[in-house]
Amino acid sequence: MTRVEISGPGEDVIERMLASGHCKDAKQAVELSLRLLDEHLGHKRQKLRRDLADAMTDVHEGRVAPLDMAAIKREARVRHEQESPSA
Secondary structure, three states: OOOOOOHHHHHHHHHHHOOOOOOOOHHHHHHHHHHHHHHHHHHHHHHHHHHHHHHHHHHHHHOOOOOOOHHHHHHHHHHHHHHHOOO
């Protein structure tokens, strides 16, 4: 068995899980949290794979354009100026 010390925000989360009655003890709270994290990361990996497959399909089917960094910078500057408060 691996023992870890949890403090700060992690400890706060465990305390909330116990206070809400969602978990009966700290061990169960940690196990649930790790399982949920693992599921979350798995979903992120699946989405990344789907997005990459979609991008590769776009490339193979010619739905791509040259990268125009100057245009990207211009658009970013315009957005920044629109979002920034006037001096």
